[in-house]
Amino acid sequence: MKFVGTDKYVSTEDLKLAVNAAITLEKPLLIKGEPGTGKTMLAEEVAASMGMKLLQWHVKSTTKAQQGLYEYDAVSRLRDSQLGDEKVHDISNYIVKGKLWDAFEAGERVVLLIDEIDKADIEFPNDLLQELDKMEFFVYELNKTITAKQRPVVIITSNNEKELPDAFLRRCFFHYISFPDKDTMNAIIDVHFTGLKKDLLKSALDVFFGLRELPGLKKKPTTSELLDWIKLLVAEDIDPALLREADTRKTIPPLAGALLKNEQDVQLFERLAFMARRER
Secondary structure, eight states, X not given: OOOOOBTTBOOOHHHHHHHHXXXXXXXXXXXEESTTSSHHHHHHHHHHHHTOEEEEEEOOTTOOHHHHHEEEOHHHHHHHHHTTOGGGGOGGGGEEEOHHHHHHHOSSOEEEEEEOGGGSOTTTTGGGHHXXXXXXXXXXXXXXXXXXXXXXXXXXXXXXXXXXXXXHHHTSEEEEXXXXXXHHHHHHHHHHOTTOOHHHHHHHHHHHHHXXXXXXXXXXOOHHHHHHHHHHHHHTTOOHHHHHHHHTTSSOOTTGGGTOOSHHHHHHHHHHHHHHHHHO
């Protein structure tokens, strides 16, 4: 069983090789790359391509590794005991299964996405080493071991906000999604917009990549933001000539709020545009 891509997701040959290598090695696939380069969507498309169910665990700064396994709801059990509820005698009623437990218990092989692992505490990846390596964990409250019936395809994403521990990295197959070049970006846009006018597409891409190359830009626009911008350009029927004007840095691009997401970058662009006009 191999990942060959889908009609909805433009994947490079290197990315396909990485996905299939991780599956062959039975190791988690660690995906890094700029925000908006399709890391999360990759898991969705791998699941769709291989006919598997997708389980998603979106990590936050407060997320603990134990939550991916299970949690024991002692508060609910105490409340029920005070109310004289009979179900307090069965502790399993108060075990809340996590995404890893769901993946391990699934009757068929699934894709498990652990999204943005670098948002959590630095010890979070280390706390999952044994479980991801051995594909099992022990439930102390039930005095039993949960073992994966089918080894899930594990895809882990990171935005590189924190360095991940070496011990964790050794257990993963790593791939970095490079930012798309113009040809790849053209292919991505074709997937999302059929029949887009060529002059509008060319002008939009020129502006977009011009923005990304601006020195001192705090947050470079991403692929997802480009797609949002093009959607607005089409909806508002923006003349490509206006984009060509923006490309010469005489003015800020129309609907630039889809691309520039903080006041520093807007002010930087306005200063550069003003300087360009003065030089003419």
